[in-house]
Amino acid sequence: MTASETRALLKQLEATVEENLDRHLASAEAWMPHEYVPWGEGRNFAALGGEPWSAEQSRLSPVARTALELNLLTEDNLPSYHAELGNTFGRKGAWGVWVNRWTAEEGRHASCIRDYLLVTRGVDPEHLERARMATLQAGWDSGDKPLLHACVYVSLQELATRVSHRNTGRYCEDPIAEKLLARIAMDENLHMIFYRNLVQAALEITPGQALRAIADEVAGFVMPGSAVPGFARKALQIAQAGIYDLRIHHDDVIMPLLRHWRVFEAEGLDADGEQARQDLAAALKALDARATRFVARRAEQAEFLASP
Numbered sequence: 522m523t524a525s526e527t528r529a530l531l532k533q534l535e536a537t538v539e540e541n542l543d544r545h546l547a548s549a550e551a552w553m554p555h556e557y558v559p560w561g562e563g564r565n566f567a568a569l570g571g572e573p574w575s576a577e578q579s580r581l582s583p584v585a586r587t588a589l590e591l592n593l594l595t596e597d598n599l600p601s602y603h604a605e606l607g608n609t610f611g612r613k614g615a616w617g618v619w620v621n622r623w624t625a626e627e628g629r630h631a632s633c634i635r636d637y638l639l640v641t642r643g644v645d646p647e648h649l650e651r652a653r654m655a656t657l658q659a660g661w662d663s664g665d666k667p668l669l670h671a672c673v674y675v676s677l678q679e680l681a682t683r684v685s686h687r688n689t690g691r692y693c694e695d696p697i698a699e700k701l702l703a704r705i706a707m708d709e710n711l712h713m714i715f716y717r718n719l720v721q722a723a724l725e726i727t728p729g730q731a732l733r734a735i736a737d738e739v740a741g742f743v744m745p746g747s748a749v750p751g752f753a754r755k756a757l758q759i760a761q762a763g764i765y766d767l768r769i770h771h772d773d774v775i776m777p778l779l780r781h782w783r784v785f786e787a788e789g790l791d792a793d794g795e796q797a798r799q800d801l802a803a804a805l806k807a808l809d810a811r812a813t814r815f816v817a818r819r820a821e822q823a824e825f826l827a828s829p
């Protein structure tokens with residue numbers, strides 16, 4: 522897509538952005554993060570005469586701690602996402618209003634997960650701070666995605682984040698963590714709906730190019746947390762625990778969006794659009810096969826570990 526085509530598409534989509542911004546503002550609840558943190562459990566760390574952190578102080582399992590830490594560090598990297606979205610969508614008009622509003626909502630997520638973890642001693646605070654510094658210094662580079670690719674990516678990413686927060690909350694087996702993460706997941710759901718509706722509008726304006734973006738982003742999706750130090754190891758632990766794995770990614774993230782967009786029912790596609798749809802079908806088949814292999818291997822390993 523050329524720069525002038527992108528400018529034209531930004532203009533064509535602006536009415537959809539305005540409409541969805543209004544819908545979002547009417548449905549988003551102004552929830553207060555301090556109401557989700559058990560402040561009464563808080564106490565000083567060693568530098569202020571209190572007790573240093575140690576793992577047994579946490580009521581969370583090691584994998585629950587890893588999942589919460591990865592979710593937090595992913596949320597922490599917001600300055601990079603804000604810059605990327607501003608560059609792609611621009612900072613004027615409804616697009617600019619949305620970018621700032623979205624950023625303000627996302628900022629709440631990191632601050633209250635951090636408060637929860639520090640107050641409940643759920644994570645080593647020194648390790649967390651070093652990891653935060655490393656994550657933000659690495660930043661996040663989506664590779665200068667074209668406009669439609671960016672819209673598809675954020676649709677997938679917001680839904681992936683919603684599922685990841687929700688499943689992490691359940692896995693924590695702590696009602697306070699579960700309530701907090703369920704609340705954050707509701708925000709991610711509204712964000713997903715915003716971007717999903719933009720992609721829907723783009724499918725009506727330029728179906729072939731929108732399908733190309735969908736096919737490319739489904740095939741090449743990488744979680745925004747990949748900038749976090751030790752991401753591969755953490756993601757594997759989280760997948761082994763069934764919090765977020767390839768099967769969940771395929772069934773609960775990719776497929777609901779594709780069904781909503783009715784990508785396999787679209788008619789009147791040009792040759793490029795048809796090619797994109799074939800590429801998408803091939804990418805889905807490969808992802809489904811990888812998901813099946815992962816789940817089978819995980820079950821085999823669990824059986825082996827449980828055997829006498």
Ligand SMILES: [Fe+2]
Pocket residue numbers: 596627630682709
């Ligand atoms: Fe978030």
Ligand SMILES: [Fe+2]
Pocket residue numbers: 627679682708709712
């Ligand atoms: Fe979000």
